[in-house]
Amino acid sequence: MFVGIDIGGTNIKAVLTNREGEIYSAKSTGTGKTIREIDDTLVGIISDFMSAFSNRGTLQAVGIGAAGSIDNSRGIIIDSSNIRAWKNYPLARNLEKRLGIRVFLENDATVAVMGEWWQGHGRKFRNWIMLTLGTGIGGGAVIDNKLYTGQSGSSMEFGHMTIDYRGKQCKCGSMGCLEQYASASALARTAQSLLKKYPGSVLNLRPKGEAVTSKLVYEAAMKGDKLSVLALEEIAFYLGIGIANLVNIFNPEAVILGGGLSKAHRMIFPIVKKVVAERALPGLKDNVKYLAVKTQDKIPALGAAKVAIDSLGL
Numbered sequence: 001m002f003v004g005i006d007i008g009g010t011n012i013k014a015v016l017t018n019r020e021g022e023i024y025s026a027k028s029t030g031t032g033k034t035i036r037e038i039d040d041t042l043v044g045i046i047s048d049f050m051s052a053f054s055n056r057g058t059l060q061a062v063g064i065g066a067a068g069s070i071d072n073s074r075g076i077i078i079d080s081s082n083i084r085a086w087k088n089y090p091l092a093r094n095l096e097k098r099l100g101i102r103v104f105l106e107n108d109a110t111v112a113v114m115g116e117w118w119q120g121h122g123r124k125f126r127n128w129i130m131l132t133l134g135t136g137i138g139g140g141a142v143i144d145n146k147l148y149t150g151q152s153g154s155s156m157e158f159g160h161m162t163i164d165y166r167g168k169q170c171k172c173g174s175m176g177c178l179e180q181y182a183s184a185s186a187l188a189r190t191a192q193s194l195l196k197k198y199p200g201s202v203l204n205l206r207p208k209g210e211a212v213t214s215k216l217v218y219e220a221a222m223k224g225d226k227l228s229v230l231a232l233e234e235i236a237f238y239l240g241i242g243i244a245n246l247v248n249i250f251n252p253e254a255v256i257l258g259g260g261l262s263k264a265h266r267m268i269f270p271i272v273k274k275v276v277a278e279r280a281l282p283g284l285k286d287n288v289k290y291l292a293v294k295t296q297d298k299i300p301a302l303g304a305a306k307v308a309i310d311s312l313g314l
C-alpha cells in the first residue's frame with residue numbers, strides 16, 4: 001500500500017491506495033499552522049491508515065505534494081508561500097525518522113498533474129496541459145506521453161507567464177503574471193474591488209469582518225449575482241489569454257483545469273474558448289478539448305502516491 005498526501009494552505013488531504021490506484025481510505029483535515037502541528041498531523045494520518053488497514057498489506061512508501069519550491073532529490077521544502085515557517089525544511093527526512101518508512105516530496109502542481117495522468121482525463125491523451133487554479137496558478141505538460149519537467153524538475157510555471165508587461169506586481173518579482181489576473185485569489189480580489197459599485201450584491205450581505213473568498217464569489221455567480229458573474233467573467237477572460245498562448249506553444253489535445261476554482265468550469269470554459277478562438281492560430285487551436293478535473297478532492301493526493309510508487313521503481 002501507499003499513502004499520498006496533498007498539503008494545501010487550508011487542508012491536508014490524504015489517500016491510502018494500492019499500486020493500481022484503488023483507494024482504500026481517504027482523509028481530509030485542517031492544515032495547522034506550526035511546523036510541529038503539520039508534522040504531527042501527517043504522522044497521525046499515516047499511523048491511523050496503517051493500523052486500520054494492516055490486514056490489506058504493508059505500507060511501502062509515502063508521497064507528499066506541497067506548494068512552494070521543492071528540492072525533490074533531498075526531500076526539502078526550500079520555501080512555501082502557503083506555510084511561511086517552512087524554510088529549507090527537511091520534511092521528508094523528518095517523517096522518515098518518525099515513521100521508519102520512505103517519504104518522497106514533490107511540488108503540489110506536479111502531483112496534481114500526476115494524479116490526473118494516472119487516474120483522470122490524462123489517461124486518454126498523449127499531449128495535454130493542465131492548469132491548477134488556486135492561490136496561484138500551477139501547471140504541467142505531458143508531451144508525447146511524458147511529463148515534461150525541465151532541467152531542474154520545476155518547469156511549467158504557467159502562473160508566471162507575463163500577460164501584461166506593465167501589469168500588476170507579482171510576488172515572484174515580475175509584473176503582469178497570469179496568476180495576478182486569473183487565480184482563485186485574483187477572483188476574490190476582483191470581486192472585492194467591485195463591492196462599492198454593486199451595493200445590491202449578495203456578497204455585501206456576508207457577515208461583518210468576513211473576507212470575500214473565491215468560493216463565496218463563484219457560488220454567488222452560479223446563483224446569478226451580477227457582481228460575482230462579472231468578476232468570474234473577467235478572470236476567465238485573462239485565463240483565456242494565457243491558454244491561447246499555451247495552445248499556440250503546445251498544440252495540445254486537451255486543456256485540463258484543476259484546483260479549487262475548476263469547480264466553476266461551466267462558467268469559465270465558454271469564455272476561455274471564445275478568447276482562444278479569437279487569439280490562437282488556426283490549425284493549433286482546432287480539436288482542443290477543455291476538461292475539468294472530476295475528483296478534485298482526491299486527484300492530487302493520488303498523484304502524490306504515484307510519485308512514491310514511481311520513485312521506488314515499482
Ligand SMILES: [Zn+2]
Pocket residue numbers: 159160170171172173174175177
Ligand atoms: Zn509572477
